[in-house]
Amino acid sequence: MKKVILIIGIFLPLSVFAQEAKEIVTKAENLLKGEKTSYSEMSMQIVRPKYTRTLEFKSWAETYGNSMTLITAPAKEKGQSFMKMGNNMWSWNPTIQRLIKMPPSMMSQGWMGSDFTNDDVLKESSLVRDFTHKIVGNEIVSGEQCYKIELMAIENADVVWDKVLIWISKNDYFEMKMEFYDEDGELVKTHTSDDIKTFDDRKLPSVMTIIPADQPQNKTIVTIKNIKFNVAINGNFFSQQNMKVVK
Amino acid sequence: MLIKLAWKNIWRNKVRSGVILSAIAIGLFAGTYLAAFMEGWIIGTVKESIDTDIACIQIHSPKFLANYDVREYLQGFPDVAEMPDETTISGRIVLAGMLQSANNALGITAKGVIPEQEKTVSAVWKTIPDSMGVYLPDDIKMPIVISKKTAGKLKVHLKSKIVFTFQNANEEMQSVAFRVCGIYKTSNSMFDENAVFVKYDDIFPLTALPENAIHEVAVNFPDLKTCDWVYPKIKAALPGLEVLSWKEINPTLSLSLGATEFFGAIIIGIFLLALSFGIVNTMLMAILERTKELGMLKAIGMSKNKIFRMIMFETVFLTFLGSVAGIILATIVLTPSLKTGIDLTFMMGDTFEDYGFSAIVYPVINLKMFVEIAVLVIFAGILSAIYPARRALKINTIEAIKTE
Numbered sequence: 001m002k003k004v005i006l007i008i009g010i011f012l013p014l015s016v017f018a019q020e021a022k023e024i025v026t027k028a029e030n031l032l033k034g035e036k037t038s039y040s041e042m043s044m045q046i047v048r049p050k051y052t053r054t055l056e057f058k059s060w061a062e063t064y065g066n067s068m069t070l071i072t073a074p075a076k077e078k079g080q081s082f083m084k085m086g087n088n089m090w091s092w093n094p095t096i097q098r099l100i101k102m103p104p105s106m107m108s109q110g111w112m113g114s115d116f117t118n119d120d121v122l123k124e125s126s127l128v129r130d131f132t133h134k135i136v137g138n139e140i141v142s143g144e145q146c147y148k149i150e151l152m153a154i155e156n157a158d159v160v161w162d163k164v165l166i167w168i169s170k171n172d173y174f175e176m177k178m179e180f181y182d183e184d185g186e187l188v189k190t191h192t193s194d195d196i197k198t199f200d201d202r203k204l205p206s207v208m209t210i211i212p213a214d215q216p217q218n219k220t221i222v223t224i225k226n227i228k229f230n231v232a233i234n235g236n237f238f239s240q241q242n243m244k245v246v247k
Numbered sequence: 248m249l250i251k252l253a254w255k256n257i258w259r260n261k262v263r264s265g266v267i268l269s270a271i272a273i274g275l276f277a278g279t280y281l282a283a284f285m286e287g288w289i290i291g292t293v294k295e296s297i298d299t300d301i302a303c304i305q306i307h308s309p310k311f312l313a314n315y316d317v318r319e320y321l322q323g324f325p326d327v328a329e330m331p332d333e334t335t336i337s338g339r340i341v342l343a344g345m346l347q348s349a350n351n352a353l354g355i356t357a358k359g360v361i362p363e364q365e366k367t368v369s370a371v372w373k374t375i376p377d378s379m380g381v382y383l384p385d386d387i388k389m390p391i392v393i394s395k396k397t398a399g400k401l402k403v404h405l406k407s408k409i410v411f412t413f414q415n416a417n418e419e420m421q422s423v424a425f426r427v428c429g430i431y432k433t434s435n436s437m438f439d440e441n442a443v444f445v446k447y448d449d450i451f452p453l454t455a456l457p458e459n460a461i462h463e464v465a466v467n468f469p470d471l472k473t474c475d476w477v478y479p480k481i482k483a484a485l486p487g488l489e490v491l492s493w494k495e496i497n498p499t500l501s502l503s504l505g506a507t508e509f510f511g512a513i514i515i516g517i518f519l520l521a522l523s524f525g526i527v528n529t530m531l532m533a534i535l536e537r538t539k540e541l542g543m544l545k546a547i548g549m550s551k552n553k554i555f556r557m558i559m560f561e562t563v564f565l566t567f568l569g570s571v572a573g574i575i576l577a578t579i580v581l582t583p584s585l586k587t588g589i590d591l592t593f594m595m596g597d598t599f600e601d602y603g604f605s606a607i608v609y610p611v612i613n614l615k616m617f618v619e620i621a622v623l624v625i626f627a628g629i630l631s632a633i634y635p636a637r638r639a640l641k642i643n644t645i646e647a648i649k650t651e
Contacts, residue, residue: 087420103343103414156389158410158422160349182349183407214350 021133021149025166028173029128031204037062040227041072046114049217055112060231066238070246077112081243092243099240115189115210115220130157131164141176142194144169161188172196174205187213199227249553253560260533264565267529271522271569271624272576278518278620279577280610282511284589287610289507292434293493293500294471298370300438301496302337302465303474304481309489311462315343315356317416323459327484331477333469335367338461340450344413346393346443348401355397357411357443358463359450368467371431371444380405380429382444389449390428394439398430405430411445416455423453434607519623523631530562530635534642541639542647551640558636559629566628570621581610 043056055077061067071080079094089102131151139148146167153159163181168174178191189212193205204227210220236242257264297303311319324338340359345352362383366372371392372382383390391409393401403409405427412422425445433439454460466481468474474492482490494501534541544554588607 088418153408156424158424160347160408160410162349162408180349182402188349 021135021147022128024135024147024168024173025133025149025151026128028166028168028175031173035063035229037231037233038227038229039231039233041225043223043225044112044114045221045223046112047217047219047221053113055114056225060233060237062233062238068238068243068246071112081246083238083240083243085238090240090243092240094244099243115212115218126157126159127151127164127166130154130159136165138170139167141167141169142192144171144174144176144196146170146176172203176205189213197224199224200229202229249557250560253557254564256533256557256561257564260536263529263533267525267565268569268572270525271566271628272572274518274522275570275573275620275624276576276580278515279574279617280581281514282616282620283577283581283610283612284608285507285511286613286616288608289504290611291607291609293504295370295433296435296438296497296500297471297493298467299374299433300369300435300442301493302368302467303471303493304466304478305491305496306464306466306481306485307462307489307491309487311341312489315341317342317414317454317456317462320416320456320460320462321464321488322457323461324464325485325488327481329480330466331468331473333473334477335364335467337361337364337368337465338447339365339463339465340447340454340456340460341462342411342413342450342454344411346397346401347410347412348403348407350402351400353397353400355443356441357391357413357445357450359445359447359454361447365444368465371433371442372429374431374433375429376432379431380427382429382431383446384428387426387428389423389425390446391425392429392431392444393427394442395430395432396436396439397443398427403427411443415453419455421453423450425449515620515623519627522624523627526562526566526628526631527634529565530558530632531638533561534558534635534639538642538647541642542644545642545644546648554639555636558639559632562628562632562635563625566625570624574617574621578612581612584610585612 038059038061040059040061041056042059043054045052045054054074055071056073057069057071059067059069066086067084069082071077081092083090083092091100091102092098093100131153134150134152135147136150137148139146146169149166149168151164151166153162160182161180162183163185165177165179165181166175167177169176174193174196175191176193180188180190182188189210192209192211193207194209195205195207196203197206199206204224206224208222210222212218306321306325308319308321310316321338324336337360342357342359344355344357346355346357347353360383362372366382375382375392379395380392382392391411393403393409398404401407401409407427408424409427410422410424412420415421431439451460466477468477478490478492541554545551586609588609590607
């Protein structure tokens with residue numbers, strides 16, 4: 001009996017930590033996705049060794065549902081739209097007047113030449129479902145006190161990462177920094193968040209940077225210019241017809 | 248008597264006879280070597296491509312190949328009677344999709360196979376080196392076989408996890424994690440870049456296809472020639488399906504087979520032409536040098552017919568000896584490379600493999616081809632001896648004897 005208590009005594013704190021870590025990650029994930037709908041205006045700066053270009057786009061989304069993105073600048077790309085419905089993605093290109101359903105093989109390409117892949121855009125975040133969670137420390141990132149949480153992939157989950165390190169701020173549950181590792185334990189890419197601003201009714205980090213580890217001179221910087229939550233979106237809004245006319 | 252005389256005549260001027268002999272020998276050696284090399288190369292390429300990639304005959308639903316549409320499936324193996332006993336058959340699910348590792352993602356085609364069946368049709372499992380795992384074993388969960396090229400691009404190795412994403416028959420995206428169990432490498436990099444293999448039973452539940460559905464039936468025979476007579480039978484037996492032979496699946500391959508034979512003939516033709524000129528030249532010289540002697544033979548009463556035959560014999564001996572020496576030389580040089588092959592990577596890198604040709608060539612010694620070449624050479628020798636021999640007949644006896 002004593003032994004049993006001892007064993008429980010040893011494992012209890014661990015499982016409590018695990019529970020707590022999972023809750024923290026869930027809270028952080030729900031910060032952006034906890035609302036019914038959102039409307040945002042963003043700019044994306046793609047930095048490459050030889051050039052830098054900036055895209056601007058608007059985006060409408062139902063959380064865990066459909067979403068639509070419209071490119072608004074530069075002029076060359078203006079009017080291109082992307083729609084996600086369920087597990088599928090379509091793209092509309094006004095210059096060639098073509099609506100394309102994106103095949104799986106195209107999902108691997110960077111979205112509009114950035115370090116985002118279409119797959120990143122399409123796949124629901126599975127940080128809660130596909131990983132086990134553990135708090136491994138407390139660190140300060142961009143001036144915020146953060147929990148450092150280690151996420152290990154569950155065997156046979158369909159995620160490519162083996163380990164994700166995530167720093168979540170203690171006050172507001174912002175994902176201040178994320179590091180993605182492959183199975184050899186090597187860093188593949190880093191996401192960082194900065195510049196906390198107040199939008200509408202809440203504070204959010206407004207700048208997110210993605211840096212691929214093997215090409216440190218490349219990066220993609222996404223800046224939120226405006227974001228609104230729980231806006232009314234018409235039920236017919238997410239349709240192939242609307243992709244061509246949405247403004 | 249005439250033959251003996253001709254034989255002795257050859258060896259009277261050893262240098263000249265030696266030169267023409269070695270010219271013929273080297274020419275013949277080059278010809279046979281080239282022919283053996285080309286034949287080996289092309290047969291090797293065709294055979295390897297058929298045995299790993301395309302198989303002798305493929306059967307699909309008529310619309311499948313246009314788009315690799317998941318919904319264009321066959322309901323189990325089609326019934327074909329009267330197949331030869333040595334026929335091997337494999338059914339595959341073919342899914343175009345994306346293969347993703349932490350580092351990269353690639354568009355590929357995954358083939359869902361039943362390992363025991365597939366091993367009889369495709370030799371991909373033989374191209375996995377011992378250090379690079381095994382072909383879809385039972386003791387690894389969700390195994391996947393990928394090529395060395397794919398592994399390099401994804402930066403993965405044995406036991407790495409990779410995620411395959413595809414669209415199933417209900418138009419839903421499916422993602423599934425596999426473990427790398429084997430890494431293969433064929434000499435066809437176009438095939439390597441595109442094909443990965445998983446177990447039928449692992450991938451089937453995700454496809455939302457009805458029981459026993461397959462996209463592709465691959466039929467193979469140990470002997471390529473069997474294909475020629477079985478193919479029309481299968482095609483006639485399955486009017487509703489698309490039945491393709493390897494020649495239709497990869498026309499470039501069958502074209503290169505024909506083209507090599509054609510080019511081989513052209514090369515040998517040019518070689519024979521050059522050889523003929525050499526023989527004409529040498530024999531003319533021989534006759535010019537022996538003007539006095541030939542005149543003397545005429546003077547003491549040797550008939551024109553005999554002189555003509557004597558010179559013809561000389562030429563035939565020369566070409567025959569040269570041919571034999573050339574063939575022996577070719578055999579000696581070819582024999583060691585028959586098994587080990589000739590590695591071409593030193594001069595072209597992987598260029599050949601990028602176009603689907605083997606970089607290691609196993610020459611083929613074809614007795615029929617050797618005999619053909621030898622007969623052609625001797626024939627060319629005889630033809631080109633006619634002119635010098637006629638010149639010998641025209642020698643004016645008196646003039647010839649007079650010359651010092």
